Amino acid sequence: MPLTDTTIRNAKPKEKPYKLSDGNGLYLLVKQAGKYFRMNYRFGGKSRTIAFGVYPRVKLKDARQKCHDARALLERDIDPMQYKKEAKFRKREQAENSFEKIALEWFLKNKHTWTEKHAKTIMSRLENNIFPWLGSRPIDDITPSDLLLVLRRIEDRGAVEVAHRTKQICGQVFRYGIATGRAGRDISADLKGALMPTKSKNLSAITEPVKVGELLRAIDGYSGNFVTKCALRLAPLVFLRPIELRHAEWSEIDLDNYEWKIPGPKMKKKRPHIIPLSFQSADIFKEILPLTGDGRYVFPSIRSNDRALSENALTAALRRMGFEKHEMCAHGFRGTASTLLHENGWASHLIELQLAHVEKNSVKAAYNHAEHLEDRRKMMQWWADYLDELRAKK
Numbered sequence: 001m002p003l004t005d006t007t008i009r010n011a012k013p014k015e016k017p018y019k020l021s022d023g024n025g026l027y028l029l030v031k032q033a034g035k036y037f038r039m040n041y042r043f044g045g046k047s048r049t050i051a052f053g054v055y056p057r058v059k060l061k062d063a064r065q066k067c068h069d070a071r072a073l074l075e076r077d078i079d080p081m082q083y084k085k086e087a088k089f090r091k092r093e094q095a096e097n098s099f100e101k102i103a104l105e106w107f108l109k110n111k112h113t114w115t116e117k118h119a120k121t122i123m124s125r126l127e128n129n130i131f132p133w134l135g136s137r138p139i140d141d142i143t144p145s146d147l148l149l150v151l152r153r154i155e156d157r158g159a160v161e162v163a164h165r166t167k168q169i170c171g172q173v174f175r176y177g178i179a180t181g182r183a184g185r186d187i188s189a190d191l192k193g194a195l196m197p198t199k200s201k202n203l204s205a206i207t208e209p210v211k212v213g214e215l216l217r218a219i220d221g222y223s224g225n226f227v228t229k230c231a232l233r234l235a236p237l238v239f240l241r242p243i244e245l246r247h248a249e250w251s252e253i254d255l256d257n258y259e260w261k262i263p264g265p266k267m268k269k270k271r272p273h274i275i276p277l278s279f280q281s282a283d284i285f286k287e288i289l290p291l292t293g294d295g296r297y298v299f300p301s302i303r304s305n306d307r308a309l310s311e312n313a314l315t316a317a318l319r320r321m322g323f324e325k326h327e328m329c330a331h332g333f334r335g336t337a338s339t340l341l342h343e344n345g346w347a348s349h350l351i352e353l354q355l356a357h358v359e360k361n362s363v364k365a366a367y368n369h370a371e372h373l374e375d376r377r378k379m380m381q382w383w384a385d386y387l388d389e390l391r392a393k394k
Contacts, residue, residue, distance in 0.1 A: 003028060005060055011035065026067040028055065037063035039070055043079045050081045097182050099142060099173065100126075100135030106176040113270055115243070125166045129154050139174065139183045144190040151195060161198045167191060205335030206328050212236075212336060213390035215328065218321045220391070228313050230288045231299045235314065235333045237281045237384055239354050241268060242330040246309045248298040258282055258377075273356045276377035278384035341383065350379050 003022040011020060017031040019038075029036040037052035052058060052066045070080035103126055111119050133150045134142055147170060154163040170188050177183030206215050216236065222229045235245055238260070244267060252261055260275040267273050277285070285298065292300055301307040314330035334355060341351050354376050 003060060008035065008055055008060060022060075022064070022067075024067055024071060026052075026063060037066075039067050039080075041070065041074060041080065043074065043081075048079070048081055050084065097138045097140065098136050099139045100131050102139050102177045102180070102182060103130070103135075103173045105180075106173050109176070113265060122169055125162065125169060129162075129166050130170065139177045142187060144187045147187060148191055148194055151191070155196055160196050163195050164198055167195065203331045203335060204326050204329050205332030205339070206323075207336055207339040209340065209390050210393070212340070212387070213393050215323070216387060216391040218323070222317060222321060224317055224320060225302055225313075227288065227292065227299050227302070227309060228317050230284055231309060232314060232317055234281060234284050235330065236336065236387055237278060237284075237380075238275050239334055239337050239356075240275070241334065242314055243311065244268070244273075246299055246311065246313070249296055250293060250298055251296075253285055253298065255282055255285060267356055269356060271356070274373060275354075276373065276380045278381045280384040280388070281380075337383065340386075341379070344386070346379055346382075347375075350375055354379065 003020055007020065008028055011028065011030050013030055013032045017029060020028040020030065022028070025040045027038055027040070029038050035055040037055065037058055039050050039052060041048055041050070050070060052063045055063075073080045073083055107119075107123060107126075114122070130150060133153075134146060137146075147167075151163045151167055154166060167188050171186050174183050174186040174188055178185065206212055219229070219232045219236075222232060231245060235242075238245065244262060247266060248260070252263070254261065255277075258277040258279075260277055260281075262273045262275070264270050264272045275281075288298065292298055292305070295305045297305070297308045299309040301309055302313075318328055318330065319325075338351055338355060342348065350372055353371060
């Protein structure tokens with residue numbers, strides 16, 4: 001007689017285990033420890049038993065479906081127990097090759113090369129935008145249309161640039177999967193042109209010589225924190241990104257040879273960079289040396305000598321001096337230098353080298369940090385003298 005839910009629920013354990021049959025080899029094994037669905041069958045001339053789970057976690061209807069599936073396998077001359085073992089193996093193998101696992105592995109391999117803020121941004125974009133939909137999928141099963149669907153969700157909420165950045169991150173994960181033998185190709189490359197284009201952002205910079213002079217005089221008259229003022233005075237002279245300037249360390253400064261050598265991990269493009277110091281730049285370092293020279297950072301935080309100047313310090317100082325967001329930002333000093341040096345006839349390759357822009361040829365770029373150093377030294381001194389001239393004109 002087939003089993004019923006009532007029969008199973010009311011079955012009480014006895015001194016010895018016993019079986020309640022349902023048919024087709026399916027039965028309930030009642031023991032002191034619990035109630036277990038089992039199925040007896042024959043394969044290859046041998047009697048075998050396969051387990052379907054524990055009641056009530058597995059319901060009677062589920063056990064019958066598993067029994068039906070097992071019988072269907074037997075009709076195809078497949079051992080249900082062996083098939084179950086292989087399915088578990090396939091599931092483990094899929095988990096090992098899942099997009100999320102490979103992405104996390106890639107992240108940990110590269111995390112030490114990024115700033116803490118950049119690492120958090122990358123992980124946030126993966127966790128919020130990719131993992132919920134594609135994380136558990138085997139990386140080689142993901143198609144371009146699968147990835148595009150996920151990226152379109154980001155795009156649809158108006159975060160077009162985030163969609164493009166996330167696509168780039170996914171591309172790096174796919175390429176890591178290829179390198180480690182778990183992915184066939186980078187499918188993100190198929191999505192070129194599929195997303196809405198991003199609007200180009202021009203970082204605000206003052207490039208008119210007269211207004212540059214006004215900016216320099218305003219910096220000289222800045223009445224705020226002395227460390228911030230020194231960083232502001234140095235910013236126009238060295239062409240660095242704000243984060244690279246703020247994290248200047250005394251161990252990198254060679255005032256005897258008038259050079260600032262920044263190690264690769266601290267630069268945006270991860271390549272070592274040399275800044276020939278003009279006399280004016282060196283004087284700023286000498287001026288602040290008695291105040292911060294005993295610590296690690298040239299421009300320490302106002303709150304702690306163990307931390308660099310905050311990322312908002314330079315921008316906030318520019319706003320206090322009356323320069324609006326659309327006029328000038330901390331990053332804009334690079335644009336000022338690039339524009340006016342080009343206008344004054346300096347060679348583009350020297351300017352690009354000093355701006356630490358990476359050559360498309362990676363082999364050539366590996367040696368560029370010291371290339372044309374003497375020519376760059378002349379350019380940097382000319383630039384500092386030129387800024388003095390602009391400062392003096394009223």
